[in-house]
Amino acid sequence: AQSVTQLDSQVPVFEEAPVELRCNYSSSVSVYLFWYVxxxxxxxxxxxxxxxxxxxxxxxxxxxxxFNKSQTSFHLRKPSVHISDTAxxxxxxxxxxxxxxxxxxxxxxxxxxx
Amino acid sequence: xxxxxxxPSNKVTEKGKDVELRCDPISGxxxxxxxxxxxxxxxxxxxxxQGNSAPDKSGLPSDRFSAERTxxxxxxxxxxxxxxxxxxxxxxxxxxxxxxxxxxxxxxRLTVV
Numbered sequence: 001a002q003s004v005t006q007l008d009s010q011v012p013v014f015e016e017a018p019v020e021l022r023c024n025y026s027s028s029v030s031v032y033l034f035w036y037v038x039x040x041x042x043x044x045x046x047x048x049x050x051x052x053x054x055x056x057x058x059x060x061x062x063x064x065x066x067f068n069k070s071q072t073s074f075h076l077r078k079p080s081v082h083i084s085d086t087a088x089x090x091x092x093x094x095x096x097x098x099x100x101x102x103x104x105x106x107x108x109x110x111x112x113x114x
Numbered sequence: 115x116x117x118x119x120x121x122p123s124n125k126v127t128e129k130g131k132d133v134e135l136r137c138d139p140i141s142g143x144x145x146x147x148x149x150x151x152x153x154x155x156x157x158x159x160x161x162x163x164q165g166n167s168a169p170d171k172s173g174l175p176s177d178r179f180s181a182e183r184t185x186x187x188x189x190x191x192x193x194x195x196x197x198x199x200x201x202x203x204x205x206x207x208x209x210x211x212x213x214x215x216x217x218x219x220x221x222x223r224l225t226v227v
Contacts, residue, residue, distance in 0.1 A: 099164055100170075
């Protein structure tokens with residue numbers, strides 16, 4: 001079965017600093033990878049996804065993630081964060097096999113301060 | 115509807131009572147998930163329905179938890195003899211297929227007192 005590990009439970013950064021939120025997965029077959037974001041008092045929404053093709057995927061608000069098959073990672077990065085990026089970020093994985101569920105990591109709380 | 119709808123949005127129940135949580139997925143979505151979100155635990159997978167296939171129940175924490183999906187659409191998560199540790203936000207999500215992302219509802223906040 002697939003699994004996801006988010007190595008950092010909390011990441012505090014200052015505004016305009018770069019950030020990396022780490023995600024590693026485990027699976028014996030090919031996977032699809034996702035990052036979801038949950039802003040304070042809001043529901044979960046998709047930030048970006050890797051299904052196939054280019055290993056570097058980008059969101060509309062400046063985040064990007066790179067699928068690294070050899071390191072089984074899908075780290076999320078942003079070169080310069082804003083206060084409004086403060087949220088909880090969840091990495092998720094599912095295999096390309098029929099009938100497998102979407103499994104989430106425990107989340108990383110990104111706190112951006114001025 | 116336009117999105118995944120869950121009801122009720124909040125539920126307070128006494129320990130030992132049974133509760134039912136409802137999820138209306140996006141029309142046409144064949145996959146439906148239930149997750150539990152509690153502080154520090156992330157999103158805990160509970161159960162997954164995909165079309166007419168047998169559901170993946172591997173995440174249900176005990177036999178007090180069950181779920182069904184009628185007619186491939188609406189789903190109900192039932193928790194029997196609720197315990198205080200069942201207090202959490204229960205999230206439902208649906209997806210048009212396994213090659214796409216899941217879309218989440220706003221959740222039901224369950225408090226067992």
